[in-house]
Amino acid sequence: MENKTLDIRGMTCAACAQRIEKTVKKLPGISQASVNLASEKLFVEYDSSLNLSDIKNAVSKIGYEAAEKTEYSDVTIPIGGMTCAACARRVEKAVGKLEGVESSSVNFATEKATIAYDPRKVRLSAIKAAIEKAGYQALEVNKADAADEDRLRKQQEIKTLWTKFITSAVFSLPLLYIAMAPMISFIRLPFPSAIEPMNYPLAYALTELILTAPVIGVGYKFYAIGFKALFQRSPNMDSLIAIGTTAAVLYSIYNTFQIAAGHFMAVDALYFESAGVIITLILLGKSLEAVSKGRTSEAIKKLMGLAPKTAVILENGQEKEIPIDEVEIGDIILVKPGDKIPVDGTVTGGHTSIDESMLTGESMPVDKKEGDPVYAASLNTTGVIQFKAEKIGSDTALAQIIKLVEDAQGSKAPIAQMADIVSGYFVPVVCVIALLAGIGWYFGTAGDLKFALTIFISVLVIACPCALGLATPTAIMVGTGKGAENGILIKGGEALETAHKINTIVFDKTGTITEGKPKVTDVLVAGSVSKDRLLQLTASAERGSEHPLGQAIVLGAKESGLTLLEAEQFDSLTGRGIKARLEGEDILAGNRKLMDEQNISLAGMEEISDRLAEEGKTPMYVAINGELAGIVAVADVVKESSRAAIERLHKMGIEVAMITGDNKKTAAAIAKQVGIDRVLAEVLPQDKSNEVKKLQSENRKVAMVGDGINDAPALAQADIGIAIGSGTDVAMESADIVLMRSDLMDVPAAIDLSKHTIRNIKQNLFWAFGYNVIGIPIAAGVLHLLFNGPLLNPMFAAAAMSLSSVSVLTNALRLKRFRPDTGKR
Known part of the structure; x- marks a missing residue:
């Protein structure tokens, strides 16, 4: 079976939608067809004997237009060389400018670009070229062993970073000791006499320079990437580090020449230790960051490790x-x-x-x-x-789950937009603030260059766009991964964010609240027909129906040992029942609406029907040759988890509604069993999305939970569509969240996970923004200016900057402790 969604143009009312649906259903090979007037879409399921062009032509003949959505190719490209959120923003812009690129989203946490493009307008090679031109590496994509290569590459990156940190620490620690020991007056620390700054200032300065050189060499990438980005007018975090430490080193080298020329007081204006320690601390921060980022994607690693090799x-x-x-x-x-x-x-x-x-x-x-x-x-x-x-x-269920989780982890939530905008302007603004602060203090202190340089370097080093860039994606990575571990597949950051705002949930009844496996409970006759004959004719007529109630009647007849007859004619009457011809007799089986349409008297059977409905059973009227022959009643058992899930949703302050095509009394009986607040009964499949729309018009954030193809339009219409994993492919494609089990306790679990994740994101953003809002003014000397407070040493600024990113990642990792309240686990 093929599943397709077509855009329909020219519809003006519900009658148009019904006409299209009826026309398409008449085509041979059509299994299911449903038209959503609100979204102007046709959801269709058909077998290989039918071409998509046949469906389009059939719609065209009755005055409407059916068109496939533009087919965009999706590709995920690992990006090498990114060091901060500004880099991610730059790659996004570079790719987004290409003609034919529909969307470009770069996730700094996963170091991947997710791109939707029209292959007829732009080639993948052109996208890669744009990434390379922006100064980054576009790594291999769509390879069978890409996951293993990506894991090995990241492991190697962590190993390299630790090696660089250890190397820089070996030289920067003695450098820091040599620079600071002579300044400590309250205790006499051992110090090499051959480089005493008061006695041998030039030897002292040259020793510091010799120790600084290897640290600069180890951190060469900060300069290679930072200055390149600066010259291309797109500065990033590396640019801030490169400018700050270069200024410190050049100023120190200048003073070394001054010492050599006999100006020995210049020994107090050496900044070698600041440059060395800043690079060392930032390498430490990068190492810890890489390790933490690796831990955020552990869910994917676990899933990948599950598949056997042989x-x-x-x-x-x-x-x-x-x-x-x-x-x-x-x-x-x-x-x-x-x-x-x-x-x-x-x-x-x-x-x-x-x-x-x-x-x-x-x-x-x-x-x-x-x-x-x-x-x-x-x-x-x-x-x-x-x-x-x-x-x-890649077609296995596991591969599909991995792909879905990877896509979700690479997506962005709307809450991230503000951080992205700020990150895009962050580095240039910081450069301007540092320059203005340095110049201001230079003139404010009557030309004290050392003081001004301290301010300039501190502002550059303390600023951290990384924390902003990591705040949202890391929490989404952990949140979606945690959901996957618990059988809750969330398709993207937007769905994860929207779910926490839900205040109304609409459940489909059959197969969602109930087991979806109804059984025949009563066969009541009116007239001379026997019970067995009535059940035999009804089951034979329902043989061509795919409705769960019809299938239950067929099963009930088989279990009673009755032989089913071949139908000479069969028509499914959407939302009302079926019509068939058997052995020369016309059979109608359906609800009261169908009987009323056919002017069939229900005398004497309405009270019985109402009583059955009050018991939670679905009564189906059966008419033979235009005369009422009796009622076949079917009951669908409520799932064990339904009542507990609805109670949990009520505790969360969420209103719960049920939508069904059943009559009001049957629906009310089911609703009473499980404690549902609001019942939407006798709703035709094509009208489900309209009912959701009505709720949305009341300023409600609505989630729809369903499992069938007739739920697909409503799932698409709802703010959040939640599909039960046992449902149809169309339902799962239309949904934002897929529950791999049929346990409804996973619905409140999914919303609870969303709330925990959004709370975590807000905490991260608060810390990231707060850190920069407080840190940059302190580094600029505001406390010193207003209260004659202390200045911020550039080395402490570097430590604070490194720790800010690590703290955001550590906070995101707290989500790994999330345990959904499922009533069982």
Whole structure:
């Protein structure tokens, strides 16, 4: 089956939507079709016997236009060489300027660019060239071993940073000692007599220069990247470090020449130790930052590590172990107890229990027999099974989950926009503040260059765009990863942010609040027809229906040992029932609305129908040849978790509504069982999205929870669409959040996770903004000016800058302690 969403143009009212839906459903090969008037979209499911052009032509013939959305290619490119949020912003701008690029989002935390582009207008090579031109590296994409390479590259980066830090520390610690020891008057520290600053000032200065040189060499990238960005009029954090430390070193070298010329008092104006210690502290901060960033993506690493590397296939009855990459669709795979399932498929032999917790978060193993699906990376616990490989490589459920989580971690939440805007202007503004502060203090102190230089360097070094750039993406990375661990797949930062604002949740009834596996409970006759005959005719008529109630009646007839008849004619009447012809008799089965449309009297059966509805059963009227023949009642069992989930949502202050096509009394009975506040009953599938829209018009933030294709328009219309993992592909594609289990306790868990994540982001942003708002004025000497307070030493400024990024990352990692209240775990 193929699933497509088409844009429809020319609709003016609900009648237009119904007309299109009816026309499309008549086409051979159409499984499901649903038109959403609000979004002007057609959701359609069809088999390979039908071409998409046939659907477009059918819509065109009745006066409307159906068009596919512009197909953009999505690519995620790892970026090398970024050092701060300003770098990410620069790459975004460079790529975004290209014609054919629909969107460009660079995540500094993951060091990846997510780009949507029209391949007919721009090539991937041109996008990479734009990244390279901006001064960064566009690393390999879409390789089978890209994940492993990315992990190895980051491990190597961490190792390199630690090596650089240790090397710089070896030289900067004695440099700091030599610079500071003579200034400590209250204690006599041991000091080499050959370089006493008062007796041998030139030897003292040259020793400091010799110790500083290796530190500058180790930190050469700050200068290579920083000055390049500065010359390209796009300064970044490296530019601030490069300018500040270069000013300190050049001023110190100038004073070394002054000492050599006999001006020995210049020994008090050496800043070598500031440059050396600043670079050392920033390398320490970068090392800690890289380690912390690695920990934020542990969820992805865990998922990637789940898949086995080999599979045992059966060839001519013989077992053969092959690499996982060589498995082909159709291979018969053998899995023994304790082994992991290598790819997705269907069991062809054997019986076992499989632990699918890696996919669903459900700890209890699931029994598997012939015909049941199995999924890659789940664990076979007991028996030996054989299964046929059906999805391999990037098509497996695990690969899809990894892709979804990676996309979510690389996305941006709306709350990040302010930080992005500030980061874009941050470095140039800091450079101006540092320059103005330095010049102001130079003239304010009657030409005290040392004092002015201290201010200039401190302002440059303390400023930190990194904390701003890391505040949002790190929390999103941890939050979405934590959700995936618990079977809650959140498709992006926007969904994660919006979820915490939800104040109304609408649940579909069948398959969401209820099990979706209804059973026949009552067969009541009116007239001469027998119960068995009534059930046989109704089941035979419903045989062509895909509605859960119809399928329940078919199953009920089979369980009663009745033979089903072949229908000569069948029509599905959306939201009302079905119409069929069997053995020359016209059969109608459906709700009261259908009977009223056909002018069929319900005399004597309405009270019975109402009573059944009050019991939570769904009564279906059956008419034969225009006369009422009886009622077949079906009941759908409420899920165990439904009531607990709704109680939890009420405690969170969220109003809960239920939407269903069932009659009001049946819906009210179900709602009473689970404690639902508001019931939207007798709603046609195409009108579900309109009901959601009505709630939104009341200034409510609405989430829709559903599992079927007829829920897709409503899922798309809602502020947040939540799909049950057992539902259809269309529902899951239309949703913002996918719950891998059918446990409704995951709905409040998802909202709770959103609230924790947004709270964490706000804390990060508060710290990042607060740090810079307070730190930069102190570095500029405001306290000294107003209260004759102390000046900020550039070395302390460097330490504060490094720790600001680490603190933001550490706070984001606190989300790893999140434990959803699911009522079971």
